[in-house]
Amino acid sequence: MIAIIDYGCGNLRSVENALDRLGCEYRLTADPAEIIAAKKVILPGVGSAAAAMDKLRESGLIPVVKGLRRPVLGICVGMQVLCRDSEEGPAECMGVFDAHVRRFPEDPQAKVPHMGWNQLGNLDGKLFKGMEGGAYVYFVHSYYAGLCNDTVATCRHGNTLFSAALRYENFYGTQFHPEKSGDVGEQILKNFLAL
């Protein structure tokens, strides 16, 4: 069973649909026992990192998530809340990944939000098995995690090279939306589910 953490932070529908397309069973849940028992955990998130952290705190899920030993995938803001902190709010985050989340600088050549299809580079590890650098995935975000020791994929927006994906031990995070990234995204989700 796969747990999609349902902590009242936006629409989980697209993640559910993606898992349905892959034919896997999942549950939407905020129940710590169910989350701990799950084989894989997905932490989605839209909106701001500060709002997402507030919701996680209210649900009492922060120690639960940080303590997970099975593969966890944070998507978009779900990845950002696993970082150290975020300028958006600002917010202290869970500190699993050794990255700070910052706002993209004003740049007429690189509009904010960074929205649309962009290329991955420096792919590292099992999440990107069977893929080559240059693959396009779908992004929608105004804040980014900088490069750090946990970076396992990069992307460039204007002059900013940032972490498109992070990994620390059993924790994975993608800034992009694999559930909206066509066949490439589907492969990444399959790779995560096969961990």
Add this chain to the structure above:
Amino acid sequence: MVAKRIIPCLDVKDGQVVKGINFVGLKEVGDAVEMGRKYSAEGADELVYLDISASFEGRRTFVDLVGRIAAEINIPFTVGGGISSYEDAARLLDNGADKISVNSAAIAHPELMSQIARQYGSQFVVCAIDAKCIGGRWTATTHGGRNLTDKELFSWAKEAQERGAGEILFTSMDHDGTKAGYPCEVYAKLCESLSIPVIASGGAGTIDHIADVLTLGRADAALAASIFHYGEIPIPVLKQALRQKGISIR
């Protein structure tokens, strides 16, 4: 670098895609999910579905259809047409649409965009503007260009951005349907004045027209309907040609 997007637009009536009128006067229709899947497989970067149903029944069918599209299609899609209230928009987003596009309703109630953006985020709100040039002033219109409004394109687009729109979809009613190309200088001016992406729509007849609006016109995306529906310019051919011109394309 973010790729320039190519977006087919599908008009939906009572749950079916309407491809216009053919030479014997019959409406050609297609299944909305099937057509979306085909375009997605061909390399479309996003899809836009516009509900042109006039009836209550048709609108309800569209909401169900949005749920089916979201279940089947693995690229982002925008829905529009007939969104007149926050509740209409919320219903579509909750059924899995990635963005909603508002036009007349935004002109009548500009606060609608702020309301949706506050709840869902700016990236969910596309402000569509149909404008025509009248005595040198680009005037926003509604009802397919029939009704003039008091809004001027550049200031209205700016206001939409400030109110929380995440994208502007600008159609020149003077160029729409002509297949003679886009008003690139107008797009360039619009793109320069905004910090959010601009989608160009209406007027494309050739690959060069699309290349021009993405380069000279500085548009972030190009949307078209008939050139794709009738196979005049297949998406893979278009994207390959744009790539050869050095344009960043997925």
